[in-house]
Amino acid sequence: MSLDAWAGEVLDGIRRRGTFRRMRVLSGAQGPRMVVDGHPVVLFAGSNYLDLAHHEEVVEAAARAARDFGCAAAGSRLINGNTELHEALEAELAAFFGCEAALCFNTGYMANVGVIPALVGPGDTVVSDALNHASIIDGCRLARAATRVVPHGDVAALAEAVATASAGGRRVLVACDGVYSMDGDTAPLPGILEAAHAHGAAVLLDDAHGAFTLGSRGRGTAEALGVEGRAEVLLGTLGKSLGSFGAFVAGSRALRELLVNTARSFIFSCALAPPQVEAARAALRVVQREPWRRERLAALATRLRKRLADHGISTEPSTTHIVPVKIGDNARTMEICERLLRRGFYAQGIRHPSVPEGTARLRLTVMCSHEQEEIDALADAIADELGEAA
Ligand SMILES: Cc1ncc(COP(=O)(O)O)c(C=O)c1O
Numbered sequence: 001m002s003l004d005a006w007a008g009e010v011l012d013g014i015r016r017r018g019t020f021r022r023m024r025v026l027s028g029a030q031g032p033r034m035v036v037d038g039h040p041v042v043l044f045a046g047s048n049y050l051d052l053a054h055h056e057e058v059v060e061a062a063a064r065a066a067r068d069f070g071c072a073a074a075g076s077r078l079i080n081g082n083t084e085l086h087e088a089l090e091a092e093l094a095a096f097f098g099c100e101a102a103l104c105f106n107t108g109y110m111a112n113v114g115v116i117p118a119l120v121g122p123g124d125t126v127v128s129d130a131l132n133h134a135s136i137i138d139g140c141r142l143a144r145a146a147t148r149v150v151p152h153g154d155v156a157a158l159a160e161a162v163a164t165a166s167a168g169g170r171r172v173l174v175a176c177d178g179v180y181s182m183d184g185d186t187a188p189l190p191g192i193l194e195a196a197h198a199h200g201a202a203v204l205l206d207d208a209h210g211a212f213t214l215g216s217r218g219r220g221t222a223e224a225l226g227v228e229g230r231a232e233v234l235l236g237t238l239g240k241s242l243g244s245f246g247a248f249v250a251g252s253r254a255l256r257e258l259l260v261n262t263a264r265s266f267i268f269s270c271a272l273a274p275p276q277v278e279a280a281r282a283a284l285r286v287v288q289r290e291p292w293r294r295e296r297l298a299a300l301a302t303r304l305r306k307r308l309a310d311h312g313i314s315t316e317p318s319t320t321h322i323v324p325v326k327i328g329d330n331a332r333t334m335e336i337c338e339r340l341l342r343r344g345f346y347a348q349g350i351r352h353p354s355v356p357e358g359t360a361r362l363r364l365t366v367m368c369s370h371e372q373e374e375i376d377a378l379a380d381a382i383a384d385e386l387g388e389a390a
Contacts, residue, residue, distance in 0.1 A: 017352075018330035018334075018351070019353075029054040031043070031048075031054050032367045032369045039344070041344050042344060042346070043346050044370075045348040045364075045365060046365060046367075047208075047209065047239070047240035047365065048240070049213050049297055050286075050294065052241070053244075055243065058243055058244070058283045061281065061282035062275035062276070062278055063275070066275045068274075069274035071275060073271035073272060076267060076268065076269065077271045078267055085281075086272065089104065089280055090102040093236075093248050096284060097250045098228065099229070099251055100253045100256075101253045102249065102251075103249050104247065104271075105247045105249065105263075105265060106247070106270070107239065107247055108133075108236075108237040108247040109138075110135075110265040111237075111265070112139040112206065113135060113138050113139045114259065114264060114265030115235065116143045117139065118258055119202065120145040122145065123146075125161075125173070126145050126146070126172075126174075126175055127148045127158055127162050127173070128150070129158075129187065130149050130150065131152040131177070132175060132206070133208070136177070136204075148164075158174065158195055159198075162198075163199055165201075171202075172200070172201035174195075174202070174203045175206070176203070176205060176206070177206050177209075178222070179207070179213075179214070179320050179322060181209055182350060182355045182361070183317055183322070184318030184322030185320070186224070186319060187205075189227050189231075190227050193231065203232055204231070204233040205233065205234050205235065206235045207220040207221050208237045209241075211234075211236035211241065213294050213321060214294070220236070232251055232252070233255060234251060236250070241287070242287070244279035245280075246272045246276055292368075298320075300366045300368070300372070300375055301366045304323050307379035307380075308323070308325065313379075314326070321366040322364075323365070324361045324363055325361055325362040325386075326360075326361040328359065333350075333351065334360075336349070340381060345381055347362045347363070347378070348362070
């Protein structure tokens with residue numbers, strides 16, 4: 001069978017299951033108002049929560065870096081790619097999160113598939129929440145450690161799994177998202193940390209969506225839940241709230257050295273380009289100077305959840321700027337997504353395998369620069385489309 005015939009068969013199966021995907025085409029700068037597939041819309045999809053991707057200072061920093069340092073690091077950090085810019089960004093991230101050290105990776109995905117195998121291996125165990133991000137799942141696969149998947153947010157089950165796994169005396173790593181990317185709830189971190197540390201297990205907190213947005217200083221989910229600095233490994237991205245590209249891991253100096261020496265996705269990949277590094281540094285300065293961005297983000301997200309609730313629409317279990325409206329059926333979800341697009345709102349429909357079968361949903365993400373009227377109009381339009389207008 002030719003490759004195309006084989007691909008066709010696979011794609012037919014995907015179409016039959018109602019999970020065929022295509023990429024939409026966006027025009028203009030990343031921001032709250034864009035043109036998507038030719039429609040001018042208010043964007044409620046994406047992770048540019050603090051609206052920094054096209055912030056003047058961030059763009060200027062990237063442009064200056066391109067002029068002064070070029071568009072590529074052109075090599076691995078361990079060969080010719082480690083510039084003073086990378087070192088400065090990592091020092092600034094470590095200071096921001098109150099950690100000894102930080103290390104950048106090229107994406108959050110690459111961070112997880114590098115960090116987890118660096119921390120555990122065959123004979124060890126990862127205790128992983130059932131709704132953890134795909135990159136954590138793939139990191140566990142690459143680590144070839146035993147993976148104990150526990151029901152989402154179930155601290156008792158997690159404690160039991162950690163106790164059992166650690167009885168053998170091997171290393172145990174507990175991995176969780178800070179903010180769950182498809183549900184918008186936060187991990188029960190205080191309980192997770194207590195259960196892990198009671199048995200000598202380390203905790204990897206992937207705060208891709210919580211870092212810079214949650215907590216009074218923007219230090220993320222752990223700060224918001226009063227357990228800042230207690231996870232041994234804090235992972236965040238530069239490509240979401242910071243409006244640049246890349247990721248980082250923050251923790252101890254020993255952790256950084258271990259990763260530099262053993263994390264394959266760090267060692268065998270080109271370093272972040274100077275414009276990305278400098279954009280992230282500029283964005284970090286804005287985050288520290290302008291707390292109003294995360295405060296307004298939280299207020300608008302609360303408003304969206306409330307307006308939907310007023311229409312009788314559940315956004316459970318969200319407590320953050322990621323707001324799911326669960327519909328269930330794949331085709332209906334995508335049809336409503338298309339109809340909203342034509343009404344001037346881009347709220348992406350999400351299906352399996354990004355979410356469990358039968359839980360297809362609109363995933364709404366708020367930005368600090370949305371107008372209240374836009375939030376209200378979105379809630380009204382969704383209610384209308386769901387046929388539940390109050
Ligand atoms: C929890 C979580 N971790 C990791 C990632 C991957 O980050 P990146 O997009 O930088 O690869 C994502 C992306 O959405 C995420 O939601």
